[in-house]
Amino acid sequence: MTAIIWFRRDLRLHDHAALHTAALTGEPIVPLFIMDDAFCQPDAVADKRSHAFLSAVDNLAGSLQEVGGRLLIRRGNPADVLCQVARETGADKVFYNRAYTPEARKRDATVTEALERQGMRVHACKDLLMHEPGDILTRQRTPYALFTPYKRVWLTLPKDRPFPQPTSWRMCEGLAEMPGESAPLAEAFGRKRPVGSEWATALFGERTARERLQQFMHEAVHRYKERRDFPGLDATSHLSFALNAGTLSIRTVYHQALEAMEEARGEEVASVEAFVTELVWREFYQQVLYHHPHTTDHAFLPQFEAVAWENDEALFSAWCNGETGYPIVDAAMKQLNETGWMHNRLRMIAASFLTKDLLVDWRWGMRYFAKQLVDFDEAANIGGWQWSASTGTDPQPYFRIFNPVAQGEKFDPDGTFVKKYLPVLSEVPLQYIHKPWEMPEHVQEQAGCRLGLDYPDPCVDHASRRKLAMSLFQEAKDSYARTQK
Numbered sequence: 001m002t003a004i005i006w007f008r009r010d011l012r013l014h015d016h017a018a019l020h021t022a023a024l025t026g027e028p029i030v031p032l033f034i035m036d037d038a039f040c041q042p043d044a045v046a047d048k049r050s051h052a053f054l055s056a057v058d059n060l061a062g063s064l065q066e067v068g069g070r071l072l073i074r075r076g077n078p079a080d081v082l083c084q085v086a087r088e089t090g091a092d093k094v095f096y097n098r099a100y101t102p103e104a105r106k107r108d109a110t111v112t113e114a115l116e117r118q119g120m121r122v123h124a125c126k127d128l129l130m131h132e133p134g135d136i137l138t139r140q141r142t143p144y145a146l147f148t149p150y151k152r153v154w155l156t157l158p159k160d161r162p163f164p165q166p167t168s169w170r171m172c173e174g175l176a177e178m179p180g181e182s183a184p185l186a187e188a189f190g191r192k193r194p195v196g197s198e199w200a201t202a203l204f205g206e207r208t209a210r211e212r213l214q215q216f217m218h219e220a221v222h223r224y225k226e227r228r229d230f231p232g233l234d235a236t237s238h239l240s241f242a243l244n245a246g247t248l249s250i251r252t253v254y255h256q257a258l259e260a261m262e263e264a265r266g267e268e269v270a271s272v273e274a275f276v277t278e279l280v281w282r283e284f285y286q287q288v289l290y291h292h293p294h295t296t297d298h299a300f301l302p303q304f305e306a307v308a309w310e311n312d313e314a315l316f317s318a319w320c321n322g323e324t325g326y327p328i329v330d331a332a333m334k335q336l337n338e339t340g341w342m343h344n345r346l347r348m349i350a351a352s353f354l355t356k357d358l359l360v361d362w363r364w365g366m367r368y369f370a371k372q373l374v375d376f377d378e379a380a381n382i383g384g385w386q387w388s389a390s391t392g393t394d395p396q397p398y399f400r401i402f403n404p405v406a407q408g409e410k411f412d413p414d415g416t417f418v419k420k421y422l423p424v425l426s427e428v429p430l431q432y433i434h435k436p437w438e439m440p441e442h443v444q445e446q447a448g449c450r451l452g453l454d455y456p457d458p459c460v461d462h463a464s465r466r467k468l469a470m471s472l473f474q475e476a477k478d479s480y481a482r483t484q485k
């Protein structure tokens with residue numbers, strides 16, 4: 001008999017649970033990727049995001065070719081496509097790796113039902129996470145809503161080792177003649193290739209991901225703790241795309257981190273531990289969304305569901321375009337718009353600024369990030385936004401509001417990052433780089449940066465907006481408390 005491997009967010013051949021499990025049967029395999037129609041809509045996701053993901057699919061197709069196989073790429077409803085491919089190939093089994101978001105779970109339940117109705121066997125494997133949502137619960141068997149106790153348990157549990165890549169491949173005969181899309185996919189699906197040399201297809205494949213991992217574990221991980229918050233340094237792993245598209249597996253990353261821990265000396269140990277903590281955040285947010293699916297669109301903390309956001313369209317648009325007049329926020333948004341990725345410290349600053357300074361609903365920002373981020377992950381995005389907006393689990397308390405000038409001065413002290421994405425500020429003296437509105441006119445002339453002409457005046461006054469935000473959050477809390485009496 002024959003087994004279909006349904007590739008989704010696991011676009012690799014090494015350390016792949018479903019592939020490994022299917023290979024153990026010794027039966028010929030049909031590698032399949034199904035293109036979701038929604039993903040191809042021009043407005044659904046930015047070109048960078050779709051290009052990166054489809055490039056990873058292209059890369060997987062190339063890797064399969066190297067081992068004598070072929071990736072079938074079909075478009076349409078997954079249940080229909082899988083039944084059709086099973087009919088064409090005589091397959092009686094489907095293997096895939098489990099996903100945990102509300103939409104993905106609904107889709108997988110429908111697909112499983114349809115396939116089982118056709119008499120097929122469906123094997124869903126654990127792959128995306130080290131520990132699945134139900135694995136870590138409190139003594140009362142409830143999910144954790146606080147990160148620290150969750151992490152304590154996560155660290156003590158036994159961990160799976162990476163799976164070996166199959167050594168011999170038995171591909172279903174006749175695959176080469178079967179109809180299906182061929183690479184390069186992004187163009188085939190009518191998506192423009194983004195401008196810029198960094199958009200080379202090779203960047204998004206399995207090989208590049210493994211190289212990036214090796215490089216990071218060899219050097220930067222040992223100084224991660226002290227350097228990770230500075231966007232002007234290349235100090236974080238940049239593995240988020242690889243982990244979300246699955247060009248790297250979490251087992252491989254985790255076990256490489258353990259090896260780096262063994263080599264670490266003194267302070268370096270804490271650095272590797274800090275990196276592992278980030279991997280735990282990734283799983284923490286997956287389980288929050290799994291157990292609280294309403295958080296896709298509602299506040300985790302009900303008292304902050306009804307904050308009276310102003311939702312000013314012009315301010316939102318200034319934020320999206322990096323034209324707020326606050327350099328650290330604007331440079332962050334330019335980084336997102338130009339590269340499809342944003343440094344974690346900047347995601348927090350930009351999200352805090354949108355919600356607490358511009359008083360725009362966190363859901364607007366969350367959707368903008370979802371469209372632009374190459375490394376988009378629904379659970380991490382919701383978690384990050386709700387944390388920043390003070391509406392989520394372990395939130396930043398609503399009265400502790402980031403000051404964009406102080407954040408800039410602390411985390412981009414020499415203005416390297418701001419100048420990179422806002423070249424108009426490149427001649428601005430350091431003392432004004434994070435508050436250009438304080439520049440006297442003659443300094444503006446000398447720096448070639450006239451406020452209101454070359455660079456915008458600040459769109460709001462931080463001090464007064466901070467007070468307003470606190471009162472709106474307090475009002476929402478009080479009014480919720482009254483409804484609970």
Ligand SMILES: Cc1cc2nc3c(=O)[nH]c(=O)nc-3n(C[C@H](O)[C@H](O)[C@H](O)COP(=O)(O)OP(=O)(O)OC[C@H]3O[C@@H](n4cnc5c(N)ncnc54)[C@H](O)[C@@H]3O)c2cc1C
Binds near residue numbers: 373
């Ligand atoms: C408002 C907001 C939105 C975010 N949206 C996303 C998103 O859509 N996709 C996404 O992968 N991350 C998101 N994050 C988390 C984090 O910013 C990115 O994972 C990180 O910046 C990716 O860069 P890196 O790979 O160099 O991270 P590193 O610092 O090297 O961390 C290693 C890995 O740990 C995971 N990780 C790190 N920080 C977090 C975190 N706070 N939450 C969950 N996982 C984490 C990622 O998989 C990351 O690749 C968001 C954070 C905020 C504040």
